[in-house]
Amino acid sequence: MRIRYFAWLRERTGTSGETIELPETVKTAGELMCWLAARDEGYAFAFEQPETIRIAVNQEHVEEDHILSGTEEVAFFPPMTGG
Amino acid sequence: MSNRTTTGFTVRVQAENFDVLAETEILTKGHKDVGAVVTFTGLCRDEGGTLEALELEHYPGMAEAQISKFARQAVERWPLTGLTIIHRFGKIPPGDNIVLVIATSSHRRAAFEASDFLMDFLKTQAPFWKKEHLREASEGTWVKTRAIDDADAARWHDEKSNNINIP
Numbered sequence: 001m002r003i004r005y006f007a008w009l010r011e012r013t014g015t016s017g018e019t020i021e022l023p024e025t026v027k028t029a030g031e032l033m034c035w036l037a038a039r040d041e042g043y044a045f046a047f048e049q050p051e052t053i054r055i056a057v058n059q060e061h062v063e064e065d066h067i068l069s070g071t072e073e074v075a076f077f078p079p080m081t082g083g
Numbered sequence: 084m085s086n087r088t089t090t091g092f093t094v095r096v097q098a099e100n101f102d103v104l105a106e107t108e109i110l111t112k113g114h115k116d117v118g119a120v121v122t123f124t125g126l127c128r129d130e131g132g133t134l135e136a137l138e139l140e141h142y143p144g145m146a147e148a149q150i151s152k153f154a155r156q157a158v159e160r161w162p163l164t165g166l167t168i169i170h171r172f173g174k175i176p177p178g179d180n181i182v183l184v185i186a187t188s189s190h191r192r193a194a195f196e197a198s199d200f201l202m203d204f205l206k207t208q209a210p211f212w213k214k215e216h217l218r219e220a221s222e223g224t225w226v227k228t229r230a231i232d233d234a235d236a237a238r239w240h241d242e243k244s245n246n247i248n249i250p
Contacts (some may be wrong), residue, residue: 004142006140006210006212007214007225008225010140056142056145059142059145059148075142075145077142077212078212079228080206080207080210080211080212080228081206081211081212081225081227082139082141082146082205082206082211082212082213083125083170083181083182083206
C-alpha cells in the first residue's frame with residue numbers, strides 16, 4: 001500500500017511517500033496512524049495529534065474509522081489552506 | 084426536477100500564472116446568453132512588507148479531482164453558462180495571482196453565489212497547503228487554518244437536497 005505525506009507531515013516524517021505492507025492488526029486509517037507513530041521520533045512527532053490530521057484514501061477524504069482493506073493509496077495531511 | 088442541461092466547466096491546477104482577461108473572454112466571447120460575469124482572483128499579500136513568498140504544496144490528482152467535484156456541484160446547483168477555476172502551486176511572490184474563479188450566468192445572483200461557494204470549498208476542502216516565507220526568517224511556517232473558513236463553508240449546507248458533503 002502506498003502512503004503519502006504532505007506539508008508538515010512530509011517534513012516531520014522526512015518522506016513524501018513510501019510503500020508498506022499493511023500489518024494484519026491494522027484495520028483502519030486511525031490504527032495505521034498509531035502504527036506509524038510507533039516507528040521513530042519523526043513519525044511520533046508527525047502523528048502526535050492524530051485528531052488534527054486529515055486522511056484521504058484513493059484521493060477521497062475519509063474519517064479515521066475508514067477500513068483500509070483494498071486500499072491502494074492513503075494520504076495524511078494537515079487541514080487544507082488553499083484558495 | 085429541472086430540465087436544464089448542466090454546463091461544463093474548466094479546472095486547471097498549474098504552476099504558471101494565468102491571464103484573467105483572456106480566461107474571461109473564453110467564457111464571454113460569442114456567448115450572447117451571458118448577462119453576468121463574476122471573477123474572483125486571490126492574490127498573494129505581502130503582509131505589511133514582511134512576506135517574501137508563499138509556497139503552495141498540493142496533492143496532484145486529488146487537487147484536480149476535489150475542485151472538479153465542487154465545480155460539478157456548482158453547475159448543478161446554479162444555472163451557470165460557464166465556469167473556470169484555476170489554482171496555482173509552487174512559490175508565489177507578493178502581488179502574484181494564486182487562484183481564479185470565473186462564473187458566468189444569465190442573471191447576476193447565480194454567478195455571485197457560485198463563485199462564493201467555490202471559494203469557500205477551495206479554502207477548506209481542496210488539498211493545498213500554504214507555507215509563508217518571511218523576509219526576516221530563515222525557515223518558512225505553515226499557514227494555520229482559520230475557524231472562519233470552516234464557518235463560511237458550512238453556510239452552503241443544503242439539508243433538503245443534501246448535495247454538499249463535508250467529511
